[in-house]
Amino acid sequence: MRRRWILPALCGIVLGLTAHAAGAADPAAIKEKAEQCSGCHGENGISQTENIPSLAGQPDQFIQWQLVFFRSGARKNELMQPIVEQITNEDIRNLGAYFAALTPPKVSKPDDNPDLSQKGAQAAVGRRCNSCHTDTFAGTKAVARIAGQREEYLVKALHDYKSGVRSGGAGAAMTDVAYPLSDEEITALAHYLAHL
Template structure:
C-alpha cells in the first residue's frame, strides 16, 4: 500500500523521502545574472574598486555560500542586501558556477618582498594553508585568497578580528584573526595579494 504525504511516501512500512533531482548550474545564465555585479566586482569578476573583492576564479561553493549568507542576513552589507534579496537558489547556483569558470586575477608584481616574507611567515604561523590550501587557491567552500585585492584582504581580516563578519567559517577565522597584530595583517594581505 502506498500513501503519499506531500514529498513523503510510506512504502512497506519505511518512510521514503522523494528528492527532486538537482539541475546542473547554467554558466550562461550566471553570466547574464552577473551583469548586475559588474558595477562593483568588475568586468569578468576582477574588481577595480577599493575594498570590493574580485570574484573571478573564486570557488563555486564559496560564492554560493556567501550569497546565501548575505540573503539570509547572516552577512551584512548595505550594497549587497537589495541585490541578494532578488536571487533565488537557481540564480545562486548559476552565479557560483559562472564566477568559478572565470580566470582568476594574477597578483601584481611584488614591490615589497620583505613584507611578503613576513606575510608568508604569518600565514605559516596561523596555519592558513590548512584550509585555504598550500597555494591559497581555496577548496570547496573555502575562499581563494591568492591574487585577491590587498586592501580587501586587510578589510576582511579586520572584519573577522572585530566580529563584524559572520557566516560560514566565522568562528575559525575570528580565532585566527583576533591575535593578529596590525603589522601581521598588513604583511599577510600583501603576501596573499601578490601570489
C-alpha cells in the same frame, strides 16, 4: 542562543542548493545575471574597486555560501542586501558555477615590498592558513581563494574577522585566527597573499 540554529539552518539550505541538480541553464541568462555584479566586482569578476573582492576563480560552493549568508542576513552589506533579496536558489547555483569558471586575477605589478611579503609568509605559516585555503591559497569547496585577492580587501576582511564584525561561514575559525594578529601582521599577510 539564536546563532545555534542559524548555522544548521543555513547548512541545510546550502546542502539543498548544491545537491539539487540544476537543469540546463541558459548561458546567456546566467551571464546577464552575472553582469549585474560587474558594476562592483569588475568585468569578468576581477574587481577594480577598493575594498570590493574579486570573484573570478572563487570556489563554486564558496560563492554559493556567501550569497546565502548575505540573503539570510548572516552577512551584512548595504550594497549587497537589495541584490541578494532578488536572487533565487537557481541564481545562486548558477552564479557560483559562473564565477568559479572564470580565470582568477593575475598579479598585475611586481611585489614592491618583498620584505613585507616574507613577514606575511611567516604569518601565514604561523596561522596555518594553508590548512583551509590550500597550499596555493586557491581555496577549495566552501573556502575562499585568497591568492591574488585585492590587498586592501584582505586587510579589511581580516580586521572584520578580528573585531567580530564579519560573521557567516567560517566566522568562528577565522575569528580565532585573526584575533591574535597584530595590525602589522595583518598588513604583511594581506600583502603576501595579494602578490601570489
